[in-house]
Amino acid sequence: MASAKVQKKSSSRLLSSLSFGGFVKTHKPANSNGGIEDIAVALSEGLSFKQLDQVGKPPINGGQSKLSKQLEEKERTWNMLTSLSAIPISYFEPVTQLQKIAEVMGCCHLLDKADECEDPYMRLVYASSWATSFLYTSQRTLKPFDPILGETFELVNHHGISYIAEQVSDSPPLGASHAENDHFTYDSTSRLKTKFFANSIDVCPLERTRITLKRDGVVLDLVPPPSKANNIVVGKTWIDFTGHLTMTNVTTGDKVVLNFKPSRWFSTGRPSEVDGYVYNAAKEPQIRMTGKWNSSMSYQPCDIKGEPLTGTELKEVWSVGDTPKTETLPYTYFGDKINSFETAPEKLLSSDSRLRPDRYAYETGDLSKAGTEKSRLEERQKAEKKRRKASGVKYSPKWFDRTEEVVATQWGDLEVYQFNGKYNERRELLNSSNTGASNVRETEFHPWQ
Helix, strand or coil: CHHHHCCCCCCCHHHHHHHHCCCCCCCCCCCCCCCHHHHHHHHHCCCCHHHHCCCCCCCCCCCCCCCCHHHHHHHHHHHHHCCHHHCCHHHEEEEEHHHHHHHHHHHCHHHHHHHHCCCHHHHHHHHHHHHHHHHHHHHCCCEEECCCCCCEEEECCCCCCEEEEEEEEECCEEEEEEEECCCEEEEEEEEEEEEECCCEEEEEEEEEEEEEECCCCEEEEEECCCEEEECCCCCCCEEEECEEEEEEECCCCCEEEEEECCCCCCCCCCCCEEEEEEECCCCCEEEEEEEECCCEEEEEEECCCCCECCCCCCEEEEECCCCCCCCCCCCCHHHHCCCCHHHCCCCCCCCEHHHCHHHHHHHCCCHHHHHHHHHHHHHHHHHHHHHHHHHCCCCCCCCEEEEEEEEEECCEEEEEEEECCHHHHHHHHHHHCCCCCCCHHHCCCCCCC
């Protein structure tokens, strides 16, 4: 991947470059009039952006009512901070959100092992280790490109899987994905819910992910952990996972619960420790799991009190392994090929993320063109939305159908989309046809309907 050509700028300059002039005050000046200094103070003291809207407004009783220049500047700053379009192109990485989510397939061989395994508890060890392995990608703190409505991402030539993802909604932004090989099927609908604080962002995954192991028809339900992006204003940005990752065997009631240890103030190093247990349907521990989400996971059989069984030892089930030496960002060898046509079907859908002109320009180091193309695509998307509204046409995804099911997560309700099988028919037709560009790179990006 050519991401090595793109040098990351300090994330501490992201917001300061927009409005703060490079500083954040920790105490409110005595002579403050409620302008930009108050915003910096509010951010440093932990106010949310919703609360930030009240900063600097005149007192209700006996205060001046005129809109000062400071208040106008506050309003402009607030709008910039809450608008993704204000983020400089240099703070992106050369993949889209659809592509980054697809990196969950990097260690899908663990799902193959889960399907081949006869021990119901070891199935959960393999499957939860697979889910944990994806979190390694979170160390890349640059922002992925937001997918265009109708954009897709296909993936083949990796452990026999056929993978398709589609941006099925833009309000709210929501993606759906499906993967399948001889051992499992994977179906997921997801979106992110964020909450802003002074120098951090809480990221909560509203997600419905289910894996079906083909040999015995076992269905596994995954609930990933929430995360926090730290130092978004001051310092080097880093990711912290909090709470739990839960995977439940819907068929038997067995489950695994992994606890992610949060960081502490003034602690040294970055937190990454994970530990937990595989439980039977009676909620009795069967296997202890421990490790670090950014390096490896291990397991050891235990008694119902959670103590290791005599004569057993801790065994590693997953590790990151070697990573490409040419990359400046933490990509795995699989992630390094996410933009490559080696992992794409020969005749690619024209809506595929690899073909986006802004993403490709950024990958090759042309940031100016990337910014221009990004703006052009966003304006085209707005125009398409206006056209549909004017003609009374309701948008419908191609490869996924919206179901009647609404999943209640701890962070909100999620509409569930289901793979409709039409992609397989389209893929067979494309593979058997003689049409298509001789050079897939020449295919024009076209997610529009």
